[in-house]
Amino acid sequence: MRGNRLILALDVYEQDRALRIATATAPYLWAIKVNWPLILGSGLGVITKLKKVTDLPVIADLKLADIPNTNRLVSRKVFEAGADYVIAHGFAGRDSVEAVMEEGEVILVVDMSHGGAKEFITPATDGLVEMANELKPFGVVAPATRPERIAYVRERLLNGIKILSPGVGAQGGRIRDAIKAGADFLIVGRSIYSSQNPEESARALWEEVRRWS
Numbered sequence: 001m002r003g004n005r006l007i008l009a010l011d012v013y014e015q016d017r018a019l020r021i022a023t024a025t026a027p028y029l030w031a032i033k034v035n036w037p038l039i040l041g042s043g044l045g046v047i048t049k050l051k052k053v054t055d056l057p058v059i060a061d062l063k064l065a066d067i068p069n070t071n072r073l074v075s076r077k078v079f080e081a082g083a084d085y086v087i088a089h090g091f092a093g094r095d096s097v098e099a100v101m102e103e104g105e106v107i108l109v110v111d112m113s114h115g116g117a118k119e120f121i122t123p124a125t126d127g128l129v130e131m132a133n134e135l136k137p138f139g140v141v142a143p144a145t146r147p148e149r150i151a152y153v154r155e156r157l158l159n160g161i162k163i164l165s166p167g168v169g170a171q172g173g174r175i176r177d178a179i180k181a182g183a184d185f186l187i188v189g190r191s192i193y194s195s196q197n198p199e200e201s202a203r204a205l206w207e208e209v210r211r212w213s
């Protein structure tokens with residue numbers, strides 16, 4: 001595992017800005033996560049370019065939740081562009097997740113960081129963790145905003161399946177709490193890319209991750 005446990009959520013539109021921030025912060029990152037804002041703003045080719053300038057793994061956070069055939073068609077294009085992991089929802093069912101897994105490595109959402117997560121996804125966590133234990137994806141997503149949910153997932157998840165936790169910083173989650181609860185990787189977006197000095201913000205977060213690791 002190169003670098004440390006910090007993942008940059010690069011939710012900007014413009015390619016030049018994305019590449020500038022990625023290049024400056026790369027020494028402090030394990031991976032870069034791209035989501036719809038960047039893919040829609042800059043095109044799928046931005047994944048290829050990010051990998052070229054940083055040599056880091058790229059996670060495509062598409063939160064796929066379609067029928068198997070559509071999940072397959074979408075994820076194939078994203079893996080072809082160079083993505084190393086695709087984030088998928090599990091609630092569409094096992095066959096939909098397996099379709100993505102046939103194309104490449106998957107990260108499964110088992111809970112979410114926002115308030116509305118409590119309406120539908122938190123009550124479904126047990127079944128989603130069970131699915132993860134059977135399908136053995138690279139990892140699952142659980143929220144740093146509710147570290148008790150990370151601990152809940154960690155207790156039930158097979159060893160070896162990683163927990164990736166968004167929600168640090170802008171959403172109020174804290175690195176220390178997430179790591180102590182069992183997070184393997186911390187996903188941070190706005191606290192890095194919206195700061196005056198993304199490189200310095202990434203470095204400070206990297207240090208904090210190391211302190212609590």
Ligand code: XMP
Nearest residue numbers: 009035109111112113141166170188189190
């Ligand atoms: P911020 O700016 O809040 O960005 O640091 C967080 C990034 O992570 C995504 N996100 C989530 N993804 N489950 C997920 O799979 C979640 O609970 C979750 N919460 C935030 C968000 O889209 C952004 O890219």
